[in-house]
């Protein structure tokens with residue numbers, strides 16, 4: 001089945017297998033946003049926990 005972009009989730013992380021690289025959108029219906037900090041204070045503290053490393057090229 002062809003992956004379709006979720007127009008509500010813009011993402012430029014091409015290294016993720018869920019990314020539609022040609023358009024820079026996520027293809028999942030929803031994503032889990034998380035933090036690796038105990039008290040996040042800036043955007044660098046926040047991560048997409050749905051990221052999975054892509055095994056092939058975009």
Ligand code: SF4
Nearest residue numbers: 011016018019026048
């Ligand atoms: S799962 Fe997260 S990192 Fe991967 S394409 Fe979707 S929003 Fe981007």
